[in-house]
Amino acid sequence: MSKIDLNAVNAEYFDVLQEIGNIGAGNAATALAHMLNIRVDMSVPQVKLLEFSEVGSILGGEEQILAGVYLSVNGDITGSMMFLLKKESARKLVSLLMKTEETDDELNEIEKSALQEIGNIITASYLNSLSTLTNMTISPSVPSLSIDMAGAILSVPAIEFGFMSDKLLLIQTEFSDGLDGFFILIPDMESYDKILGAIGL
Amino acid sequence: MSEILKVGMADLKVCKSPDGLTTLGLGSCVGVAIRDPITKIGGLAHVMLPDSTKIKSNSNRYKFADTGIQDLVDTLVSMGASKSRMQAKIAGGAQMFTLETRPNTVRVGDMNVAASKAKLKELGIPILAEDTGLNYGRTVIFYPETGVMTVRSVGKEDKIL
Numbered sequence: 001m002s003k004i005d006l007n008a009v010n011a012e013y014f015d016v017l018q019e020i021g022n023i024g025a026g027n028a029a030t031a032l033a034h035m036l037n038i039r040v041d042m043s044v045p046q047v048k049l050l051e052f053s054e055v056g057s058i059l060g061g062e063e064q065i066l067a068g069v070y071l072s073v074n075g076d077i078t079g080s081m082m083f084l085l086k087k088e089s090a091r092k093l094v095s096l097l098m099k100t101e102e103t104d105d106e107l108n109e110i111e112k113s114a115l116q117e118i119g120n121i122i123t124a125s126y127l128n129s130l131s132t133l134t135n136m137t138i139s140p141s142v143p144s145l146s147i148d149m150a151g152a153i154l155s156v157p158a159i160e161f162g163f164m165s166d167k168l169l170l171i172q173t174e175f176s177d178g179l180d181g182f183f184i185l186i187p188d189m190e191s192y193d194k195i196l197g198a199i200g201l
Numbered sequence: 202m203s204e205i206l207k208v209g210m211a212d213l214k215v216c217k218s219p220d221g222l223t224t225l226g227l228g229s230c231v232g233v234a235i236r237d238p239i240t241k242i243g244g245l246a247h248v249m250l251p252d253s254t255k256i257k258s259n260s261n262r263y264k265f266a267d268t269g270i271q272d273l274v275d276t277l278v279s280m281g282a283s284k285s286r287m288q289a290k291i292a293g294g295a296q297m298f299t300l301e302t303r304p305n306t307v308r309v310g311d312m313n314v315a316a317s318k319a320k321l322k323e324l325g326i327p328i329l330a331e332d333t334g335l336n337y338g339r340t341v342i343f344y345p346e347t348g349v350m351t352v353r354s355v356g357k358e359d360k361i362l
Contacts, residue, residue, distance in 0.1 A: 052249070052264075053209030062225035063340060065355060072302040080303055106356070144298040148355055151210070151226020152338020155249070156297050158210055159229055159309050162249045166211070166261050 014047060016199055021045040021171035023133060024126035025183060029175055031125035035118070036096045043174040045183075050168050055154050058170065059182065060086065062151030069119025070156060071143040073127065076136035077191035081127065082157050083119050084182040087147065092179060093118055107147065116145045126183060134198035160186045205342070208232075208245050211264040213273050215244035215280060218346035227293035227339045229310035231317050233270055234343040234350050235289045235326060237282035243345025246273045250309065251316030266316035274324055287326045290350045290362050291317055292341050294333040310334065330362035 025045045033040040048058065056062030067090035069083045085093070094111045095102040097118060107115065120143050131138040146153055154168075161168045171183040187195055203219035210230060214222055218241035224232050227247065236243030246269045250256065253265035262268035278284055294314035300307050314333045321328055332339065332352045340353040352360040 052211040055210055056226060068297075070298045070300060072300055074302065080300075080306065141300065141302045144300045146297050146336075148228070148297065149226035149338040149340065151340075152228030152295065152297055153226075155210065155226075155228030155230045155338075156306060159249050160306055162211070162264060163256055166264070 013196065014049075016196060017169065017171075018045065018047045020130060020133065020185075020195070021047055021173070021183065023129045024185075025171065025173040025181075027125040027129040028122040028181075028183075029173070031121050032118070032175060035121055036093070038096060038176075040175050045171050045173040048170045048172060050170060052158055052162070052166060052168065055158055055168055056151040059084065059150045059154070062149060064150045065147065066150045066153050067115055067145065067147045068153035068156075069116060069123065069143045069145050071123060072141040073138055073187075074141065075138045077138055077187055077194050079185070079187035079191050080157070080160060081123055081140070081186065082184040083123050083126075084153065084184070086180055089179045089181070090115055090147070112145060112147070116143055119143050119145065122181070130185075130195075134195055136194065136198055157184045157186055164189050208247050210247055211249050211261055213244060213246035213263050213269060213276070215242065215273070215276050216345060217242050217280070218344070221342060221344040223340065223342045225340045227341060228295055228297045229293070229313060231266065231291055231293040231310075231313040231333070232339070232341040233266075233273065233289060233291050233317050233321070234341070235273060235277060235287050236345040236348050237277065237286045238288065238348060239286055240282050241345050242277055242280050242282040243343065243348075244273045244277050245341070245343050246270060248313060248317065251312040266313055267320050270317060270320040270324070274326070284324070284326075288348065289321050289326050289328045290330045290343070290348070291328060292332045292339050292350065292352050292362070295338065296334070296336050297338070332360055332362055
């Protein structure tokens, strides 16, 4: 029987998850700064435990267009992870990476693959710090990218959480001005216990 | 004045004409709309997972195709709709990501569609139209008055079912 019940997360668990989010997002911000050769300031991440009915509205409404990068996690822990950006933030990052003018056009295939690479690096650095923190082997898969309505993209992690609870755990971080990024880490049930156990809870 | 009620994820709502129902940004979830064309009472469920019997965390009945659709039909009947006249339209069940290493999550859209159809068949409710599968999100607007279901997606023309 698993120790964690997301329907009743206590303050101690919350602090640990906040700290994991903090270190993970910090590492990701550093990787982003290196890749783009810009200064990236990061806000303190906020951990949010949301009801399914609130999920869509948190990122600007269910119909807000988001870019979502989704990958699976294997190794000592298993599960999946998602990194989300609003479409404008995604455009901005792509133009910074490719050194092109920012436009309102739809992303072309090359820009999409650039965005996928950004997602790859950000999620890998996030997971790296989790691996260091817990002393566990964590290897990410090749990510998959989708640009669509927030509700549709978030249905995927919501369903993952839906197997075990009626809530979803989201870590929100702001990178620099107006560059909002969101992480959703979805360990499988047994892996939750492993993570918390490795940290000493 | 008619109203449009919003149905969230893992939720369901019912209404009477001239009111309508909407659910925004369906991904792998399925929107199941049912109406009785005579009383013009209708409802919309936003189901996330196929089968409540396969999952421990199943207290929220609206989350699942089997229990959610059952509750939707029961609620419509309690409002005065006739089960024998009910007709359904469904949308959603997309595969938003291609990730071979996560087959259960990736295929859940198809499973939700199959489970919704199976439940409707069990209840003897015909499916008049569907817009399911593929790889994009859908917003659904449903009016029990006409039974018209409009499906809106990013970068695509609206579909009228």
